[in-house]
Amino acid sequence: MGQTAAVSALMWITVVSLAAWCWLLLFQGFFWRTDVRLPAHGEPAAWPSVCVVVPARDEAAVLPASLPSLLAQDYPGRAEVFLVDDGSTDGTGELARELSRRHGGLPLTVGSPGEPPAGWTGKLWAVRHGIGLARARDPEFLLLTDADIAHAPHSLRELVAAADTGGFDVVSQMARLRVESLWERLVVPAFVYFFAQLYPFRRISRRRSRTAAAAGGCVLLRAGMAERARIPDAIRHAVIDDVALARAVKGAGGHVWLGLAERVDSVRPYPRLHDLWRMVSRSAYAQLRHNPLLLIGTVAGLALVYLVPPAALVAGAADGNAPTAVLGALAWAGMAGTYLPMLRYYGQPVWLAPLLPFTAFLYLLMTVDSAVQHHRGRGAAWKGRTYARPDAVPDEG
CATH class of the missing domain: 3.90.550.10 (Spore Coat Polysaccharide Biosynthesis Protein SpsA; Chain A)
Structure with a gap:
């Protein structure tokens, strides 16, 4: 009974993940397209300084x-x-x-x-x-x-x-x-x-x-x-x-x-991974306005959108739960498909697209580490300087 409930819960979570990808694909400003380049333009009558x-x-x-x-x-x-x-x-x-x-x-x-x-x-x-x-x-x-x-x-x-x-x-x-x-x-x-x-x-x-x-x-x-x-x-x-x-x-x-x-x-x-980790983690928690609730929501969102699809495919295939496996595969395919234009822009091979869940997991860890470093007093550190959260800084005037 308990195992059946767990399988059913995973399937519904996967449904939500797939729905999230359908929404991102169609209603998030077509973010995945890489054709937003400098607008067509003529030349100014007089070139500004x-x-x-x-x-x-x-x-x-x-x-x-x-x-x-x-x-x-x-x-x-x-x-x-x-x-x-x-x-x-x-x-x-x-x-x-x-x-x-x-x-x-x-x-x-x-x-x-x-x-x-x-x-x-x-x-x-x-x-x-x-x-x-x-x-x-x-x-x-x-x-x-x-x-x-x-x-x-x-x-x-x-x-x-x-x-x-x-x-x-x-x-x-x-x-x-x-x-x-x-x-x-x-x-x-x-x-x-x-x-x-x-x-x-x-x-x-x-x-x-x-x-x-x-x-x-x-x-x-x-x-x-x-x-x-x-x-x-x-x-x-x-x-x-x-x-x-x-x-x-x-x-x-x-x-x-x-x-x-x-x-x-x-x-x-x-x-090195360490260099990239520093680049992301130094500002990730600031992006979340140093808010623990936003951190929890971000971690949950990353897990739902990027980690659930491959987990559902593997778990569904292992348990013989075809609907869960198919839903997971569809969500994973949608994810990889939206990532392909960015890989092409950077001249990278298409086999990197299915690895996006792994990269998203790294970003999840970087975000959590950013919050941990902030609470240890080492957040937003860059080139020998550490910056306080904005609300800790007295306003001028």
């Missing part, structure tokens, strides 16, 4: 592969680069100056803001300093880009054209992350897939939609909107600063666009 702001902390290892690509931008208007050395100990600032002398191209200014005051993350304090330096040039646009991001020669030109002719206040591209090691192949495409599931790109560009997100590695922002939305002061304590920036801009009545990049790439390697 742009200042590029690059916050950098201990980035000497990646700067030679990224900074020259910014300096070499083929942009018809006035543009210059401001690299903000955020307390580096590896010679990041001097290396940037040397790369500028060696490669030439756009003018480069290297600044240093000093240690961030209480209530500021290091990156946003550096961004604030860089925007302050840029204001002296009175730019129409600001490109906020990370020190590990390499841009193709026409990247800035295409970003500005899309924003100017499309009427966007933010145009952001999800940089193509490096996928070379085994762990990068397993984890990186799924990272972008899960992000798109949380923030469907198609919804972000709708003016009336409340969905707002950006990709911090590449954010083109109108300077006027930065002032109106009080960027970055309004989001100074945000660990997930790109999403916070997009929300602030939308809250100020701005128009945001986010899509996948074709000519913007991250050059930062994540060869």
